[in-house]
Amino acid sequence: MAKTRVVVVDDSALVRSLLSEIINRQVDMQCVGAASDPFVAREMIRNTNPDVITLDVEMPRMDGIDFLGKLMRLRPTPVVMVSTLTERGADVTLRALELGAVDFVAKPKIGVADGLKQLAEEITDKIRIAAKAQLKRLAVPVAGPAAGHASPGDAAAPQRPAVTHSLGRLSTEKIVFIGASTGGTEATKEVLVQLPPDSPAVMITQHMPPGFTKSYAARLDSLCRIRVAEARDGERVLPGHAYIAPGGMHMSVERSGANYIARVQAGEPVNRHMPSVEVLFKSAARVVGPNALGIMLTGMGADGAKAMREMRDAGSYNFAQDEASCVVFGMPREAIAHGAVHEVLPLTQIAGKLIERLRSTVGASMNRV
Structure with missing residues (x-):
């Protein structure tokens, strides 16, 4: 069996050593090089032709973001970013995902050695996923100037599409539920930027x-x-409004009198995840029923597939991202296999079809649960 060839790029000798050791302990992968900065990495990548690169976000001489941008333009290669658990680390990591990094691993600020050892399974899982991922830039269609509340001069922010027409009479009963994993930060953005201000x-x-x-x-x-x-x-x-489940917490929806409320709670991982799509979608089936619309976007594994079938059985209308536009097709594939999905669509068409569906039902009479 051919091993996945990995190059590690990190300015910390300790991190390079630990990541190399973690990778080389796996029967299906091999660390073929470890570079201390992007300039060393450039030659190493040229010589070793790796399948996956792990890349530190912040390094001297050239930071990881600049290097990633050049790499994705000149020699597109699956990249797993290694980020520090800081606000700046989070911001830079999100920029890396926009530029085409497949995923990221968050290393602790202190206790790095023990922290990385505890993350060994996550790191190697993400390298395996990256090796099979479809590389792509998820570009937002540009049609006229941005029109929302973005800060002027935000150079990293892509312009949004022309304003989508209002949905008209809005039912406050409708809720859209989205589940995503690997590749999902950009896929979710692609859907949300196209929604009008009066979206459910x-x-x-x-x-x-x-x-x-x-x-x-x-x-x-x-x-x-x-x-x-x-x-x-x-x-x-x-x-x-859109509500993102906080990392490390499960999110679900509940009813409180005439209103829906968000429930955010700690708990045990479900399908190895917290937050878990299964938890959110199960609550959608139980609480929102036929007034729910479900969307399953790119991601590895099967989290949420069974619950999305429960949503459909309760009367929801569900979409899944198609294989060609996914970074990883696992979660949409499983939802489709469970008979949970009404329409399978390219990512760029999901928001439009969602809006069409809402328009077709927005005037209908809907009873409160």
């Missing part, structure tokens, strides 16, 4: 560790016409 509420579970979802929500909020924030336990779920 959107609840999103994206597999992401603690410390990153707050920055991710803020980034989306700067780009979208709807408001986007990390969900808080007990808050009312409102139209025109």
